[in-house]
Amino acid sequence: MSTVKEVFKNTERALADAGIEDPEFEAGVLLEDIGGMAPAEVQLSPESEILPEKAAALAAAAKRRSEGYPLQYIIGSWDFYGRRFSCGEGVLIPRPETELLCECVIKYFAKRPAPRIVDLCSGTGCIAITLAKEIAGAKVTAVELYDAAFSYLERNNAAFGGCVSAVQGDALESFGEFDCVVSNPPYVAAAEMPTLQKEVLKEPETALFGGEDGLDFYRAIAKNWYGHISSGGFITFEIGETQGRAVEAILKENGYYGVSVWEDYSGLDRIVTAMKQ
Secondary structure, eight states: OOBHHHHHHHHHHHHHHTTOSOHHHHHHHHHHHTTOOOHHHHHHOTTSBOOHHHHHHHHHHHHHHHTTOOHHHHHTEEEETTEEEEOOTTSOOOOGGGHHHHHHHHHHTTTSOSOEEEEESOTTSHHHHHHHHHSTTOEEEEEEOSHHHHHHHHHHHHHTTSOSEEEESOTTSOOSOEEEEEEOOOOBOGGGGGGSOTTGGGSOGGGTBOOTTSOHHHHHHHHHTGGGEEEEEEEEEEOOTTOHHHHHHHHHHTTOEEEEEEEOTTSOEEEEEEEOO
16 A cells, blocks of 8 residues: 555646646645545654555546646535635636625625625625625525526535525526625636636636626626615625726716725735715
8 A cells, every 4th residue: 555645745746747836735635635634644644554545536636637627626615714615517616816805795794784685696605605604694695597506505505504595596687675786707808718727617607708808797787786785785896807997987887986996915906896875
């Protein structure tokens, strides 16, 4: 049998040879999630033996990852705002920059208890569930159209106690009244689609492609949902790094005020917020 150290090094080498950006980190993730070895165990017991079937499963996972299959799909879950969400083919992978979207909403409602929030294009439900857990008394509705993504939304919602109301429907068709509309919609422009990393292209096009200029969903949501946001309510989007001023203009054209563009940790435009009169 192979030792933990040998399997780890073989996995890391395979990922490095394939050009994976952080092979050491990803090898550690695979060893923990597939091999059942926590990082501390790898450090403390490098010469311990690993079962052949686990070593084979790790080799297969490393091969798949080397071919461009997303790490998050391989292990079937990913962390977001301190919680683990199931994900896989057919749903957008939770990303750390999207946590900033949640931060904006959490801060806005810090002194406004029990808001009614709708999360559009909800995917895994990571945004909706985070808001439901982090904002006192929040009543959160998560809207997702596509079957595969909706199944992950339902699975994650169940895992967190059914804390949101999951609705399978079109995010562009407004309903009800809410104090906040939040969305990380598809925003990749047509010219950018072929330039995406091969891992990203494994994610559903329906969660990526935002029309010719990437702004279709911002236009439709800003217009269609305006009349369904309460007076003094809040709307916020995640955006592509070059879209800040365009989305700002769309919101102003549709009657929103106090529009702000916020940068992510890399100094790139990432979030737009606005209020309803």
